[in-house]
Amino acid sequence: MSASLTESVETVTVVGGGTMGHGIAQTFAMSGYDVTIIDIDEDVLQTALEKIEGSLEKLTEDPDAVLAQIETTTSEEEAYGDADLVVEAVPENIDLKQDVFGTIDNHAPERTILATNTSTLPITEIASATDRPSKVVGLHFSNPVQLMDIVEVIRGKETANDIFEAAETISEAIGKTPVLVEKDIPGFLINRINLRFWLEAVRQVDQEGRDRKTIDAAIRRIGLPMGPFEVLDFSGIDVATMAAHSMQDRGVDLHIPDLLEKKEEAENYGMKTGEGFYTYPEPGEYSRVEIPQERRNDFDPKHLVAPAVNEAAWMLANDVTTKSEIDKAMQIGINWPRGLLEMADEYGIDRLVETLEELHARSGWDEYEPNPSLRELVANEELGQKTGTGFYEWEYEQAEFETVRYERREYAAWITLNRPDRLNALDKSSWNGLKAALEKAANDDEVRATVLQGAGRAFCAGDDIAEIQSLESTEDAREMFEEVLGPTVQTVRNHPKPIIAAVEGAANGGGCELVLLCDLAVASTNSSFALPEGQIGALPPIGLTYGRMSLGKKEIMEMSLTGDQFTATEAESMGIVNYAVDETQVEDIVRELAHSTTASGPKSISEMKDLWTGMEDDLLETWFDEAMDRLVKRTQSEEAEKGLAAFLEKREADWKR
Ligand SMILES: C/C=C/C(=O)SCCNC(=O)CCNC(=O)[C@H](O)C(C)(C)COP(=O)(O)OP(=O)(O)OC[C@H]1O[C@@H](n2cnc3c(N)ncnc32)[C@H](O)[C@@H]1OP(=O)(O)O
Numbered sequence: 001m002s003a004s005l006t007e008s009v010e011t012v013t014v015v016g017g018g019t020m021g022h023g024i025a026q027t028f029a030m031s032g033y034d035v036t037i038i039d040i041d042e043d044v045l046q047t048a049l050e051k052i053e054g055s056l057e058k059l060t061e062d063p064d065a066v067l068a069q070i071e072t073t074t075s076e077e078e079a080y081g082d083a084d085l086v087v088e089a090v091p092e093n094i095d096l097k098q099d100v101f102g103t104i105d106n107h108a109p110e111r112t113i114l115a116t117n118t119s120t121l122p123i124t125e126i127a128s129a130t131d132r133p134s135k136v137v138g139l140h141f142s143n144p145v146q147l148m149d150i151v152e153v154i155r156g157k158e159t160a161n162d163i164f165e166a167a168e169t170i171s172e173a174i175g176k177t178p179v180l181v182e183k184d185i186p187g188f189l190i191n192r193i194n195l196r197f198w199l200e201a202v203r204q205v206d207q208e209g210r211d212r213k214t215i216d217a218a219i220r221r222i223g224l225p226m227g228p229f230e231v232l233d234f235s236g237i238d239v240a241t242m243a244a245h246s247m248q249d250r251g252v253d254l255h256i257p258d259l260l261e262k263k264e265e266a267e268n269y270g271m272k273t274g275e276g277f278y279t280y281p282e283p284g285e286y287s288r289v290e291i292p293q294e295r296r297n298d299f300d301p302k303h304l305v306a307p308a309v310n311e312a313a314w315m316l317a318n319d320v321t322t323k324s325e326i327d328k329a330m331q332i333g334i335n336w337p338r339g340l341l342e343m344a345d346e347y348g349i350d351r352l353v354e355t356l357e358e359l360h361a362r363s364g365w366d367e368y369e370p371n372p373s374l375r376e377l378v379a380n381e382e383l384g385q386k387t388g389t390g391f392y393e394w395e396y397e398q399a400e401f402e403t404v405r406y407e408r409r410e411y412a413a414w415i416t417l418n419r420p421d422r423l424n425a426l427d428k429s430s431w432n433g434l435k436a437a438l439e440k441a442a443n444d445d446e447v448r449a450t451v452l453q454g455a456g457r458a459f460c461a462g463d464d465i466a467e468i469q470s471l472e473s474t475e476d477a478r479e480m481f482e483e484v485l486g487p488t489v490q491t492v493r494n495h496p497k498p499i500i501a502a503v504e505g506a507a508n509g510g511g512c513e514l515v516l517l518c519d520l521a522v523a524s525t526n527s528s529f530a531l532p533e534g535q536i537g538a539l540p541p542i543g544l545t546y547g548r549m550s551l552g553k554k555e556i557m558e559m560s561l562t563g564d565q566f567t568a569t570e571a572e573s574m575g576i577v578n579y580a581v582d583e584t585q586v587e588d589i590v591r592e593l594a595h596s597t598t599a600s601g602p603k604s605i606s607e608m609k610d611l612w613t614g615m616e617d618d619l620l621e622t623w624f625d626e627a628m629d630r631l632v633k634r635t636q637s638e639e640a641e642k643g644l645a646a647f648l649e650k651r652e653a654d655w656k657r
Pocket residue numbers: 421422423425426461462463464465466506508509510511532533536538539540541631648
């Protein structure tokens with residue numbers, strides 16, 4: 001039925017020749033429809049035609065042919081008498097719109113479908129001004145209409161199925177991607193989600209003293225084309241504030257930060273006035289804002305993503321739309337690199353719920369109370385990529401190798417040292433488990449990056465000192481270090497995929513050395529790094545050899561000779577880790593890094609790694625063997641006997657002065 005309805009639409013009348021109206025008219029004409037624009041003002045119609053002509057010159061080979069399909073009129077009879085579809089785009093005023101719809105209804109034939117491009121008003125109320133509410137539908141275009149792909153198709157309370165479906169197919173026929181909104185809710189889909197994201201960004205500046213450029217840098221970091229302040233300036237602070245107020249007026253639980261109101265009152269609308277959150281060369285002249293990339297890790301994007309996901313969860317729980325419509329809207333409508341709900345599954349629903357709880361507590365805003373459907377996902381362990389199910393299903397595999405847990409989340413292997421009560425100290429089973437897990441990741445072509453992390457409050461406190469103490473002879477020690485530890489070290493070094501250490505907590509001794517062996521590393525700012533092997537009468541075999549590739553002599557010697565703890569920030573400046581970031585972001589930044597490495601060819605990566613390993617071998621292989629030999633002897637020495645006992649008895653060795 002809708003197909004024939006759609007086919008029967010040949011003539012389209014657009015009401016209002018302003019910014020949206022002329023864009024809508026041009027779009028229909030470019031797709032071959034006969035278009036009439038009606039406005040009460042001849043001058044507006046003239047300007048509309050000029051603007052369309054100017055735009056067509058940039059977009060088509062033959063602007064005249066398209067222009068020939070557009071007529072203008074001020075006569076209602078002429079405009080509506082033969083229209084198959086009317087699209088209204090007059091200013092956002094309910095009385096005006098109802099008046100216009102009453103007039104259209106009087107003049108248009110019974111078959112005519114009536115659409116409104118309102119962004120803030122209820123479709124149902126507009127439709128109530130007609131005798132055909134079942135034939136009224138929302139078609140909310142984005143500005144500039146001729147360039148933006150997305151259109152929201154909104155069902156009013158009375159909209160008939162065939163009209164809703166026809167609106168969908170007509171949207172496709174004019175080259176747009178329709179997003180179906182099944183309920184006539186304030187803000188529809190895109191504004192509702194955008195506003196949650198934007199308003200929290202402004203609150204962060206207003207109430208938390210955050211810097212707007214840092215927030216924009218963090219949001220660009222996760223792949224969005226612009227940060228929230230750039231977007232607000234670009235699309236108009238007045239427009240966003242108006243949309244927020246209208247949602248608030250219609251009963252949506254939503255706060256508008258004072259800072260946004262102040263900008264609006266001062267008429268600092270953004271690019272169009274030359275001043276908004278940023279300053280522009282001239283009113284109306286866009287220039288891309290300089291955003292300091294180096295601050296990109298200093299703000300957690302989850303603070304903005306979580307409120308948006310909460311809004312999406314509310315929509316899903318209330319049958320307003322579907323997951324795919326939400327994700328399509330964000331990807332196609334506003335150029336997100338992935339859909340919002342896909343992103344939610346990457347972050348982990350549990351972590352977004354935690355973020356919402358934190359925002360709720362800090363702001364006191366009830367809209368941040370997590371939607372019950374999110375809590376239900378958490379209760380069901382449907383956390384997203386890390387459990388294989390969240391909003392969507394994901395490729396997921398789990399295996400245990402002794403005390404090491406292996407998970408494949410989509411294209412990344414997450415390997416977890418899992419002896420939290422021993423701070424993941426590396427005993428024989430950990431070394432063997434790590435080797436087996438790495439081999440599994442290496443042999444799986446689907447795995448493109450490998451992450452190494454620790455369970456609990458430490459990354460890894462080094463070799464298991466109790467186990468070292470239990471080695472009773474040089475032969476035992478040789479077997480442990482040369483047949484267990486050594487081969488695992490070589491497995492780490494020869495791993496053909498990027499290995500990224502995710503450090504949260506202590507990385508001591510062998511733990512710190514594992515970080516040195518990884519290709520990339522991210523640490524929480526409360527992590528610590530140390531090579532304290534000397535304190536137990538041993539020595540750091542990897543730190544002293546392969547560690548040289550990351551650290552200079554003074555650094556290695558200070559770490560090895562003193563065993564002192566270094567902070568994550570120091571580790572970052574020394575080159576032990578790439579980034580020291582807030583603990584809430586370690587997992588995210590590691591995942592982003594893993595994702596970024598997939599931009600490089602898998603074979604290129606293994607060649608790069610092979611070259612590096614070969615170079616290290618030429619320089620250091622014999623010295624690593626030498627270091628291991630000395631380590632074996634050290635662990636069997638009288639000094640080690642005292643040092644190992646001292647640690648296990650929680651006291652200092654007697655040589656300490
Ligand atoms: C070739 C050799 C290479 C090596 O790697 S040798 C080992 C080098 N590593 C170290 O020397 C670090 C040893 N650990 C520590 O110094 C401390 O831990 C930390 C600073 C990392 C953390 O201190 P805190 O937060 O106070 O925790 P806690 O109470 O010391 O540790 C919790 C439990 O974990 C055990 N544990 C910690 N590290 C090791 C280890 N490396 N080997 C065996 N057990 C370890 C502890 O004893 C304790 O146990 P309980 O709860 O029974 O008292």
